[in-house]
Amino acid sequence: MKGRDYDPNESLELLLDTICNMFGTIIFVSLIAALLALTSTKGKTESSLASIEVERDRQIGALSSRADELERELEKLPAAPTVDADPAASERVEAAFGEIKRREELIERYAAAVEAVNDNLADVGAQITPLREEIERLESALDAARKTKDRTMRTPRERELELRLYTVVVWEDRLYPVCDWSNRTPDTCARFSQWDDRYTAASSCRLDGSCRGLNAAGFTRTIPLRQGAGIPITDTASLVRDPAFQRLLASLDASEDMILLDVAGDSFDSFSVAKEAFLGAGFNYTLSPCVAPLPVYKDSWIPGTPRGL
Numbered sequence: 001m002k003g004r005d006y007d008p009n010e011s012l013e014l015l016l017d018t019i020c021n022m023f024g025t026i027i028f029v030s031l032i033a034a035l036l037a038l039t040s041t042k043g044k045t046e047s048s049l050a051s052i053e054v055e056r057d058r059q060i061g062a063l064s065s066r067a068d069e070l071e072r073e074l075e076k077l078p079a080a081p082t083v084d085a086d087p088a089a090s091e092r093v094e095a096a097f098g099e100i101k102r103r104e105e106l107i108e109r110y111a112a113a114v115e116a117v118n119d120n121l122a123d124v125g126a127q128i129t130p131l132r133e134e135i136e137r138l139e140s141a142l143d144a145a146r147k148t149k150d151r152t153m154r155t156p157r158e159r160e161l162e163l164r165l166y167t168v169v170v171w172e173d174r175l176y177p178v179c180d181w182s183n184r185t186p187d188t189c190a191r192f193s194q195w196d197d198r199y200t201a202a203s204s205c206r207l208d209g210s211c212r213g214l215n216a217a218g219f220t221r222t223i224p225l226r227q228g229a230g231i232p233i234t235d236t237a238s239l240v241r242d243p244a245f246q247r248l249l250a251s252l253d254a255s256e257d258m259i260l261l262d263v264a265g266d267s268f269d270s271f272s273v274a275k276e277a278f279l280g281a282g283f284n285y286t287l288s289p290c291v292a293p294l295p296v297y298k299d300s301w302i303p304g305t306p307r308g309l
Contacts, residue, residue: 140237174230182251
């Protein structure tokens, strides 16, 4: 761009022209160099691809030649001899397969049995206790039978005892305590009417007559029993363990009380078990056959001294 005062011979203008020419030359040279580089790279890439293709063809040819050699060697080898099937061997194989199947089924049954046993393991503890109790009951019954077998028969010897009689009815293989002496009254006569409503219909029980002391009683009692409510008699060990029997013993005093066992005709077999249980607890006893038409029990008391066995 020209200025207003242009001097063609000014040195600055000459320097500017020189610099512009130099930059133009540099740019031109750079373009030439870039074109040469591109041309050289393209040639090298084409040369590399060509060499790779040649090497691939060479390796394919070598592999084909090797495959042909292996086929020729395979053709020279003799064929495998023909083997006839052995019928006996086939039968053995079939039998072996059958045995394997049978054992597999057996293993499945064993597995099912083991699983069932594992399921029942939780109940084993609950089953052991009743079994032990049953064993104890059988041992007690066996011991009682052995004692009965080896016992020498003798006539029971009665003796007078200054003890208070406590009545227990043995009926339908059960014990029916008539009175409840767990909280006995000081009045000796009144104790005869301390009805035990667990085993008797207390509201219907009745005492008729008079009582003037331990050995001067003259009265009759009418006592309806609660059928099926008595203490069950199975064997001595079970009876002694029964909480109701233990409660009965706790309400009595062996030094002051004597057990009167009034036995119905259907329970004479249970009498010996009840007798052994009371004797084992340290009580004296006496026996009376029950002739009253149960379940309404009746007894009569007269003056005198109790006699025990």
